[in-house]
Amino acid sequence: MESSLEFSSSLGSVSSLLTRCRTFKVLVIGDSGVGKTCLTHRLCAGDFPSRVEATIGVDFRERLLDINGERIKLQLWDTAGQERFRKSMVHHYYRNVHAVLFVYDVTRPNSFSGLTAWIEECRQNSLGQDIP
Numbered sequence: 001m002e003s004s005l006e007f008s009s010s011l012g013s014v015s016s017l018l019t020r021c022r023t024f025k026v027l028v029i030g031d032s033g034v035g036k037t038c039l040t041h042r043l044c045a046g047d048f049p050s051r052v053e054a055t056i057g058v059d060f061r062e063r064l065l066d067i068n069g070e071r072i073k074l075q076l077w078d079t080a081g082q083e084r085f086r087k088s089m090v091h092h093y094y095r096n097v098h099a100v101l102f103v104y105d106v107t108r109p110n111s112f113s114g115l116t117a118w119i120e121e122c123r124q125n126s127l128g129q130d131i132p
């Protein structure tokens with residue numbers, strides 16, 4: 001899988017050595033209210049938000065990972081589940097995506113069966129079978 005390459009200076013390192021950091025863009029999609037914001041917030045900030053509102057457009061969250069000694073930047077795109085908050089921005093979400101996380105609520109079966117529509121949207125936005 002190809003990733004974006006970024007160069008960021010690692011704070012506190014000797015004479016600001018440049019550290020190679022690969023960035024992976026992960027799109028988080030699913031029906032409104034299934035918990036996308038809570039899930040991504042938990043992953044990136046370490047706790048669940050005490051109060052959430054419906055996402056408008058998209059929110060970005062990042063987490064740095066160390067995988068086998070390599071710095072990896074996980075960039076999570078938390079997208080709006082409500083159609084009225086997605087509007088014309090949808091196409092931008094799908095550009096240069098490395099992976100898609102489909103989210104549903106185990107207490108709402110419709111949010112699981114509704115994933116077919118989200119998978120179809122991925123297809124319509126040219127995400128191939130190679131995207132996990």
Ligand SMILES: Nc1nc2c(ncn2[C@@H]2O[C@H](COP(=O)(O)OP(=O)(O)OP(=O)(O)O)[C@@H](O)[C@H]2O)c(=O)[nH]1
Nearest residue numbers: 031032033034035036037038052054055080081082
């Ligand atoms: N019981 C329970 N409630 C949750 C869980 N995750 C999220 N919630 C609640 O579900 C509601 C919606 O959560 P969000 O994270 O905003 O859902 P979302 O998928 O981002 O919604 P949109 O932004 O509209 O697409 C909030 O009231 C959360 O507190 C969970 O794991 N368990």
